[in-house]
Amino acid sequence: MRVDLHGSPQTMLATLYAKALDAGAPDSVLNDTWARDIVDRIDYDWSSTTITTRNAPSVTLRSAHFDFWTEQFLAAHPRAVVVHLGCGLDSRFLRVQPGDGVDWYDVDYPQVAALRERFYPVRPGNHVVAASVTDPAWLADIPNDRPALVIGEGLTMYLREADGVALLRRVVDRFPSGELQFDAFNWLGIKAQWSNAVVRRSGSTLYWAINGPEDILESVPGTRLLQWVPVFESDVFDRLPGVYRMMGAVMNRIPGARTMSQFHRYAF
Numbered sequence: 001m002r003v004d005l006h007g008s009p010q011t012m013l014a015t016l017y018a019k020a021l022d023a024g025a026p027d028s029v030l031n032d033t034w035a036r037d038i039v040d041r042i043d044y045d046w047s048s049t050t051i052t053t054r055n056a057p058s059v060t061l062r063s064a065h066f067d068f069w070t071e072q073f074l075a076a077h078p079r080a081v082v083v084h085l086g087c088g089l090d091s092r093f094l095r096v097q098p099g100d101g102v103d104w105y106d107v108d109y110p111q112v113a114a115l116r117e118r119f120y121p122v123r124p125g126n127h128v129v130a131a132s133v134t135d136p137a138w139l140a141d142i143p144n145d146r147p148a149l150v151i152g153e154g155l156t157m158y159l160r161e162a163d164g165v166a167l168l169r170r171v172v173d174r175f176p177s178g179e180l181q182f183d184a185f186n187w188l189g190i191k192a193q194w195s196n197a198v199v200r201r202s203g204s205t206l207y208w209a210i211n212g213p214e215d216i217l218e219s220v221p222g223t224r225l226l227q228w229v230p231v232f233e234s235d236v237f238d239r240l241p242g243v244y245r246m247m248g249a250v251m252n253r254i255p256g257a258r259t260m261s262q263f264h265r266y267a268f
């Protein structure tokens with residue numbers, strides 16, 4: 001089948017392709033065979049994503065990082081709600097295999113949600129929400145009788161700051177307790193978006209610069225910092241080929257570059 005996506009929905013084809021390229025490689029990070037199968041079924045010029053086996057780890061290692069944090073949360077909260085914001089065609093539900101006590105909601109724009117429903121068979125406990133994450137309406141239908149993990153990978157930078165903050169505040173107000181986990185770009189990541197080929201080619205715009213945890217702690221009452229890791233300092237980065245690690249070492253010396261991309265984790 002052919003797909004025709006523009007703007008931020010198109011960017012999930014790049015992350016999907018990165019996971020597909022990684023699957024089955026001898027040193028595979030995620031071994032996401034679902035991504036590989038979906039890529040095989042979509043008629044698309046995958047080379048236009050600009051993803052190659054060389055740069056795929058920058059995506060797959062990020063996903064592995066959030067899989068790990070997700071697993072940690074689910075180990076502590078076997079009865080939980082997971083809200084996976086801007087999920088794209090990511091197979092996290094299948095990779096982490098939550099137990100029966102978990103209700104998992106994959107949220108993305110209707111055109112992406114329709115693709116999800118087409119490529120992923122219905123599984124008990126896994127629900128798809130076809131909506132913009134910034135639409136306040138859908139959250140009212142998510143059960144709020146359990147701790148919630150709200151996770152957004154490759155999402156916050158596409159939101160306008162006011163919309164992103166409002167979303168996080170709504171989530172914190174809705175659930176009795178839980179965690180927020182997401183990655184973010186600082187001011188430099190937003191300013192340098194012209195250099196991000198995936199973003200540029202999709203015609204999307206990055207808006208929300210999060211410069212550190214204080215931006216969230218100050219604007220989203222009720223949050224408590226659990227972990228904050230600049231990507232260049234994460235365990236993830238250590239697993240990349242030497243050329244990336246060298247680049248990381250250089251970036252760490254440039255003001256603003258060290259925190260260009262960061263992983264955030266809060267309790268609420």
Ligand SMILES: C[S@@+](CC[C@H](N)C(=O)[O-])C[C@H]1O[C@@H](n2cnc3c(N)ncnc32)[C@H](O)[C@@H]1O
Nearest residue numbers: 008009011012015086087088108109132133154
């Ligand atoms: C870079 S992709 C990441 C996809 C997935 N999280 C992954 O890591 O493979 C960004 C995703 O965010 C989604 N997205 C961006 N803004 C959104 C919004 N306001 N509402 C719902 N989804 C949104 C896009 O449709 C796309 O699927």
